[in-house]
Amino acid sequence: MTKQNDIELVNVTKVYGKTVAVNDVSLAVTRGEFLTLLGPSGCGKTTALRIIAGFIQPTHGAIYIKGELMTDIPPYRRNTGMVFQNYALFPHMTAFDNIAFGLRMRRTPENEIKSRVQESFELIGLTGYENRYPRQLSGGEQQRVALARALVIEPSVLLLDEPLSNLDLKLRQKMRLEIKRIQEKTKITTIYVTHDQEEALVMSDRLALMNKGRIMQTGSPSDIYEFPRNKFVADFIGQTNFLAGKVVSMNESKVSIQLDNGLSLEASRSVIDHHSTKITEQLNVAVSIRPQKVKIVKGQPSKDLRNTFAGRVEDVEYVGSRVKYHINLFDGMGIVAEEVLFGSPNYRVEDQVFIILPPEDCLLVSTD
Amino acid sequence: MIPRLIAAFTVFLLALPLILSVVISFSPGQLTFPLTGFSLRWYEPLFSRRDFASSLGVSLVVGTIASAISLGIGIPASLVLVRQRFKGREVIQVLFLSPLAIPAVVVGVSLLDVFVMVGVSDPLTRLLTGHVIITLPYVVRVISASLEGFDRQVEEAAMNLGADEFRTFQKITLPLMKSAIVAAIIFAFQTSFNDISVSIFLVGTTFTTLPLVLLTWTYKYFDPSIAAASGLIIGSITILLIITEKLVGIDKLMGAFRVVT
Numbered sequence: 225m226t227k228q229n230d231i232e233l234v235n236v237t238k239v240y241g242k243t244v245a246v247n248d249v250s251l252a253v254t255r256g257e258f259l260t261l262l263g264p265s266g267c268g269k270t271t272a273l274r275i276i277a278g279f280i281q282p283t284h285g286a287i288y289i290k291g292e293l294m295t296d297i298p299p300y301r302r303n304t305g306m307v308f309q310n311y312a313l314f315p316h317m318t319a320f321d322n323i324a325f326g327l328r329m330r331r332t333p334e335n336e337i338k339s340r341v342q343e344s345f346e347l348i349g350l351t352g353y354e355n356r357y358p359r360q361l362s363g364g365e366q367q368r369v370a371l372a373r374a375l376v377i378e379p380s381v382l383l384l385d386e387p388l389s390n391l392d393l394k395l396r397q398k399m400r401l402e403i404k405r406i407q408e409k410t411k412i413t414t415i416y417v418t419h420d421q422e423e424a425l426v427m428s429d430r431l432a433l434m435n436k437g438r439i440m441q442t443g444s445p446s447d448i449y450e451f452p453r454n455k456f457v458a459d460f461i462g463q464t465n466f467l468a469g470k471v472v473s474m475n476e477s478k479v480s481i482q483l484d485n486g487l488s489l490e491a492s493r494s495v496i497d498h499h500s501t502k503i504t505e506q507l508n509v510a511v512s513i514r515p516q517k518v519k520i521v522k523g524q525p526s527k528d529l530r531n532t533f534a535g536r537v538e539d540v541e542y543v544g545s546r547v548k549y550h551i552n553l554f555d556g557m558g559i560v561a562e563e564v565l566f567g568s569p570n571y572r573v574e575d576q577v578f579i580i581l582p583p584e585d586c587l588l589v590s591t592d
Numbered sequence: 593m594i595p596r597l598i599a600a601f602t603v604f605l606l607a608l609p610l611i612l613s614v615v616i617s618f619s620p621g622q623l624t625f626p627l628t629g630f631s632l633r634w635y636e637p638l639f640s641r642r643d644f645a646s647s648l649g650v651s652l653v654v655g656t657i658a659s660a661i662s663l664g665i666g667i668p669a670s671l672v673l674v675r676q677r678f679k680g681r682e683v684i685q686v687l688f689l690s691p692l693a694i695p696a697v698v699v700g701v702s703l704l705d706v707f708v709m710v711g712v713s714d715p716l717t718r719l720l721t722g723h724v725i726i727t728l729p730y731v732v733r734v735i736s737a738s739l740e741g742f743d744r745q746v747e748e749a750a751m752n753l754g755a756d757e758f759r760t761f762q763k764i765t766l767p768l769m770k771s772a773i774v775a776a777i778i779f780a781f782q783t784s785f786n787d788i789s790v791s792i793f794l795v796g797t798t799f800t801t802l803p804l805v806l807l808t809w810t811y812k813y814f815d816p817s818i819a820a821a822s823g824l825i826i827g828s829i830t831i832l833l834i835i836t837e838k839l840v841g842i843d844k845l846m847g848a849f850r851v852v853t
Contacts, residue, residue, distance in 0.1 A: 306752045312745035329754030
């Protein structure tokens with residue numbers, strides 16, 4: 225099993241005085257996989273990455289790279305390639321010498337260095353820039369040189385620490401596709417750290433969401449987006465509605481919840497079983513439903529539809545391609561519904577509407 | 593336009609004493625201004641009075657060796673002081689900088705006391721010790737300042753790419769400290785070469801420094817030969833600056849001074 229995994233963290237913990245930066249984290253990354261550590265600032269994702277790189281020693285736990293125990297090995301013997309947030313290019317060396325550095329440290333013969341570095345420049349699309357110094361390069365160009373520098377040594381794993389945060393939006397969007405393209409071409413195992421969920425969803429094969437030093441959930445981007453397992457994940461990725469309540473009964477096909485404001489709601493049993501943590505009767509839960517799944521209709525919906533409620537539009541957020549309606553249900557609870565727009569919004573403030581929460585789109589997260 | 597005029601005028605004011613010295617050194621007679629003629633006669637004593645050459649030699653040798661020793665102590669000391677945390681760190685920092693806070697005369701007298709007590713009478717040893725003490729604070733200050741702003745991620749990048757601590761220091765840290773080291777050398781050498789208040793207590797009867805010799809000339813001779821000595825030194829430094837500009841480019845070295853301010 226370990227042979228398939230290029231990177232393994234086993235019960236890794238890092239404590240600084242009273243703060244636990246990384247709390248009993250175990251993670252395996254398979255060969256060629258693009259895994260992203262995603263989370264808010266201070267969640268421990270960068271600490272975890274630096275532990276893998278060897279700049280930080282864990283307080284407990286072990287790190288394996290390609291099956292070998294690396295916990296006590298210094299960074300210069302781990303054969304990892306790191307791309308730093310501010311690129312960390314050597315300012316006193318040309319782009320060529322920057323990229324050649326790792327190969328020179330490995331005492332690669334100069335003619336081999338020349339051809340491999342030239343290939344790198346082609347890979348990142350910067351042929352002709354070999355003799356430029358970092359200060360003569362734009363942010364995006366520096367980023368690409370930093371990437372090439374880490375890749376040319378053919379490391380066991382590529383580590384990227386929020387490499388795109390210093391770039392403007394358009395450049396970020398362009399660069400993340402570039403990085404993904406290069407990663408797919410070289411098939412290199414990659415661990416990517418970011419706080420930007422869009423970046424994470426676009427680029428990753430798998431995501432690990434972290435909060436306060438722990439991994440909250442791992443899964444593919446669609447897994448995590450469609451089926452968040454707890455409140456933190458549901459809240460962090462995309463937007464969601466949370467309706468607090470309690471499980472009153474369960475049978476083979478449905479789960480009945482009574483919301484705190486008295487309304488009754490039904491969720492699909494199979495969906496709950498499949499994707500939520502264990503749900504039992506009397507459990508305090510939050511019903512989580514994405515705004516895009518909330519349906520709005522003008523007229524009274526048919527009687528055989530479940531989870532229909534009356535409400536009033538309080539606010540309309542026009543976002544260009546989409547519109548968000550903030551609706552107040554008559555029994556006090558608020559809900560956000562989102563629709564794709566093909567023109568102007570269908571509803572206005574003060575409109576009386578009905579909303580439908582399809583049972584199969586209702587997820588439950590335990591709040592106990 | 594106006595700022596440029598002000599800048600030019602300021603430079604002129606600052607250079608005025610130097611310019612005047614050089615002008616007076618070509619005076620045919622005594623110390624008069626404006627010049628009554630042009631003569632090189634006052635450059636002759638620089639060769640005939642033996643104390644000039646020997647003291648110039650002493651100043652150059654002591655300056656070079658003291659600067660080298662200060663660098664050898666100051667660079668490692670700065671690295672430790674800036675990058676490590678340990679008990680008593682601030683105390684040691686202050687200790688290194690303390691000679692700056694003590695009047696130079698006091699430093700000189702105290703050192704003389706110690707040398708007499710310990711039984712060290714050799715003027716070279718005395719001078720070197722005194723000059724290392726007064727130049728070390730400048731080295732530590734300049735190098736520490738540059739290390740404070742040092743982006744350690746480039747060192748991490750080097751280690752990540754396979755360079756151990758020694759090779760990282762050799763290939764990354766040291767080259768990036770270059771301009772600070774140049775600044776430190778200039779400060780140290782300049783402080784040592786210029787020094788009077790400490791050196792006056794530590795020199796021997798024949799083993800003495802150039803500034804002290806020139807000081808004696810002012811009451812022994814009081815003639816333009818002193819201006820000639822200044823002219824020689826100013827001229828030499830000017831030639832050095834021109835060579836440096838041609839070889840390296842002073843703008844590169846000027847980066848060093850941004851570190852200090």
